[in-house]
Amino acid sequence: xxxxxxxxxxxxxxxxxxxxxxxxxxxxxxxxxxxxxxxxxxxxxxxxxxxxxxxxxxxxxxxxxxxxxxxxxxxxxxxxxxxxxxxxxxxxxxxxxxxxxxxxxxxxxxxxxxxxxxxxxxxxxxxxxxxxxxxxxxxxxxxxxxxxxxxxxxxxxxxxxxxxxxxxxxxxxxxxxxxxxxxxxxxxxxxxxxxxxxxxxxxxxxxxxxxxxxxxxxxxxxxxxxxxxxxxxxxxxxxxxxxxxxxxxxxxxxxxxxxxxxxxxxxxxxxxxxxxxxxxxxxxxxxxxxxxxxxxxxxxxxxxxxxxxxxxxxxxxxxxxxxxxxxxxxxxxxx
Amino acid sequence: xxxxxxxxxxxxxxxxxxxxxxxxxxxxxxxxxxxxxxxxxxxxxxxxxxxxxxxxxxxxxxxxxxxxxxxxxxxxxxxxxxxxxxxxxxxxxxxxxxxxxxxxxxxxxxxxxxxxxxxxxxxxxxxxxxxxxxxxxxxxxxxxxxxxxxxxxxxxxxxxxxxxxxxxxxxxxxxxxxxxxxxxxxxxxxxxxxxxxxxxxxxxxxxxxxxxxxxxxxxxxxxxxxxxxxxxxxxxxxxxxxxxxxxxxxxxxxxxxxxxxxxxxxxxxxxxxxxxxxxxxxxxxxxxxxxxxxxxxxxxxxxxxxxxxxxxxxxxxxxxxxxxxxxxxxxxxxx
Numbered sequence: 001x002x003x004x005x006x007x008x009x010x011x012x013x014x015x016x017x018x019x020x021x022x023x024x025x026x027x028x029x030x031x032x033x034x035x036x037x038x039x040x041x042x043x044x045x046x047x048x049x050x051x052x053x054x055x056x057x058x059x060x061x062x063x064x065x066x067x068x069x070x071x072x073x074x075x076x077x078x079x080x081x082x083x084x085x086x087x088x089x090x091x092x093x094x095x096x097x098x099x100x101x102x103x104x105x106x107x108x109x110x111x112x113x114x115x116x117x118x119x120x121x122x123x124x125x126x127x128x129x130x131x132x133x134x135x136x137x138x139x140x141x142x143x144x145x146x147x148x149x150x151x152x153x154x155x156x157x158x159x160x161x162x163x164x165x166x167x168x169x170x171x172x173x174x175x176x177x178x179x180x181x182x183x184x185x186x187x188x189x190x191x192x193x194x195x196x197x198x199x200x201x202x203x204x205x206x207x208x209x210x211x212x213x214x215x216x217x218x219x220x221x222x223x224x225x226x227x228x229x230x231x232x233x234x235x236x237x238x239x240x241x242x243x244x245x246x247x248x249x250x251x252x253x254x255x256x257x258x259x260x261x262x263x264x265x266x267x268x269x270x271x272x273x274x275x276x277x278x279x280x281x282x283x284x285x286x287x288x289x290x291x292x293x294x295x296x297x298x299x300x301x302x303x304x305x306x307x308x309x310x311x312x313x314x315x316x317x318x319x320x321x322x323x324x325x326x327x328x329x330x331x332x333x334x335x
Numbered sequence: 336x337x338x339x340x341x342x343x344x345x346x347x348x349x350x351x352x353x354x355x356x357x358x359x360x361x362x363x364x365x366x367x368x369x370x371x372x373x374x375x376x377x378x379x380x381x382x383x384x385x386x387x388x389x390x391x392x393x394x395x396x397x398x399x400x401x402x403x404x405x406x407x408x409x410x411x412x413x414x415x416x417x418x419x420x421x422x423x424x425x426x427x428x429x430x431x432x433x434x435x436x437x438x439x440x441x442x443x444x445x446x447x448x449x450x451x452x453x454x455x456x457x458x459x460x461x462x463x464x465x466x467x468x469x470x471x472x473x474x475x476x477x478x479x480x481x482x483x484x485x486x487x488x489x490x491x492x493x494x495x496x497x498x499x500x501x502x503x504x505x506x507x508x509x510x511x512x513x514x515x516x517x518x519x520x521x522x523x524x525x526x527x528x529x530x531x532x533x534x535x536x537x538x539x540x541x542x543x544x545x546x547x548x549x550x551x552x553x554x555x556x557x558x559x560x561x562x563x564x565x566x567x568x569x570x571x572x573x574x575x576x577x578x579x580x581x582x583x584x585x586x587x588x589x590x591x592x593x594x595x596x597x598x599x600x601x602x603x604x605x606x607x608x609x610x611x612x613x614x615x616x617x618x619x620x621x622x623x624x625x626x627x628x629x630x631x632x633x634x635x636x637x638x639x640x641x642x643x644x645x646x647x648x649x650x651x652x653x654x655x656x657x658x659x660x661x662x663x664x665x666x667x668x669x670x
Contacts, residue, residue, distance in 0.1 A: 038551060039418050048376050050374040052464060055434050055467075057468055083374050131389050141388065141474075141476030155372050217373060
């Protein structure tokens with residue numbers, strides 16, 4: 001069904017929207033029963049299923065004046081698919097909840113759905129179900145299911161002596177945000193990185209096969225997220241800023257805005273690169289760049305600097321070139 | 336962690352809330368990895384996983400002046416667990432997304448969590464993950480995972496000649512809503528039925544083992560939901576109103592409010608009873624009450640009455656004692 005071009009959700013109703021949405025969600029081979037029943041049924045050959053949920057709220061997690069509905073759909077799916085990637089798994093299915101006001105254009109909801117479906121298709125996942133309801137604000141609730149052939153790679157397995165490596169671009173979305181916030185629209189490649197992240201979807205399973213001891217995807221910021229690994233693994237991690245290549249667009253925006261491009265890399269979120277720890281002996285493909293080292297304890301000087309900062313900072317166990325990083329490590333809600 | 340009695344989400348922040356919540360969610364034996372990593376891991380012995388998602392929005396799906404946070408948690412979980420029940424499965428895990436304004440009392444969020452966890456525990460399911468974010472409205476997004484030992488019972492398998500049977504109380508929540516809407520607080524048993532539904536959780540797998548050909552849980556209203564079975568199975572279903580026992584509290588509220596208690600039974604939602612179709616030969620335990628019959632086509636007279644109503648009514652393929660039911664069959668969002 002294709003509703004009139006200017007139709008709103010109020011015009012076609014819940015069941016009209018569901019009917020229009022269903023054709024946007026092709027069902028892949030993992031799907032034993034797709035949308036439309038009390039529950040969907042997804043094949044899980046490995047006897048265990050990975051599951052993760054994210055909420056996205058209009059104006060907080062996306063801005064309709066900054067990104068198309070299709071972009072927003074791509075990104076909403078990407079950040080969930082990335083969570084499965086970060087466990088070393090492969091995503092197979094998504095459910096999508098959409099809360100929206102009745103005056104929302106149907107076309108916006110359909111483009112959102114097409115973006116979600118297209119991003120899911122990149123990894124062979126299907127949208128198998130969801131829910132639609134009325135609310136004042138637009139909110140998206142996405143749950144992703146996945147499977148993994150090896151043991152899932154957790155945040156808690158890093159050991160002193162391990163190396164820290166990153167795969168995927170990092171800092172681009174934050175630079176894009178800085179650009180848009182100041183009213184600019186270019187460099188376009190950075191704005192696009194914010195609108196439509198490109199997580200390295202095949203790198204999670206690769207890291208698992210390379211013996212990754214811990215892994216996380218960078219959603220809140222490199223230091224904040226590496227901080228979660230350090231906390232959960234009860235280790236200290238030192239990041240070497242000299243190990244990063246500062247790509248040209250980041251350099252350009254840093255100059256134009258008078259910002260240190262390394263701040264985008266160290267604290268920017270929303271790129272969904274992977275950071276993993278590996279045994280020192282691991283032979284890493286080129287796309288995995290070594291960026292740091294796992295230690296049993298911080299050097300004494302950093303530990304002193306760090307005192308009194310631990311409570312507020314998830315990155316309390318992370319240093320940059322041996323020193324505590326000055327500035328916010330990432331984003332926290334409600335604060 | 337137990338925050339101060341009058342703390343708000345703004346006081347303790349996202350990570351403070353997560354930490355306080357985690358202790359409210361004990362992890363059952365299905366859970367291979369609980370909350371706190373990029374994804375949770377749940378054991379799925381049958382090689383397939385059932386999944387369903389529901390959104391609940393403050394003032395639309397629950398009212399904080401009518402129900403405690405614990406009640407709201409119980410009900411939010413129940414309606415999701417019921418979706419797995421309606422497939423003949425058993426729920427194993429939930430994820431919970433909570434969007435809320437920063438001035439929400441932490442105590443409300445914790446009581447909500449306790450209600451969800453307690454309801455999940457009834458069927459042996461665990462809350463394995465979730466997400467928390469800031470929003471203007473309180474919204475809950477719950478996803479349930481489950482497994483089933485037999486083939487899932489779909490909505491589409493009813494055949495002419497099958498009998499229709501119900502298990503669980505029906506109409507009580509609607510009567511409770513009618514009571515509260517008019518400013519009363521009793522009969523308490525009906526108000527409680529609205530606040531905290533009691534789905535017949537073990538009846539879904541039982542129906543599957545008894546050879547149920549189709550099944551659905553009653554969330555939107557009996558006629559509306561049976562209408563989904565009729566549509567998906569391409570059959571006509573006739574409900575016999577004389578087959579219901581109108582329980583005393585429904586009778587009492589009907590008299591007091593001048594309402595036909597059968598309207599609660601036929602169109603009331605939120606009780607999460609199960610309706611299933613069975614071959615005529617099935618021997619049903621006492622708690623399954625026969626309430627109707629599956630036909631290939633409607634009697635001619637009803638079909639004529641029905642003309643022109645089909646589009647608006649999900650219950651177009653459902654009759655009551657051979658006639659089209661006058662009145663709304665159930666609830667639809669945005670309309």
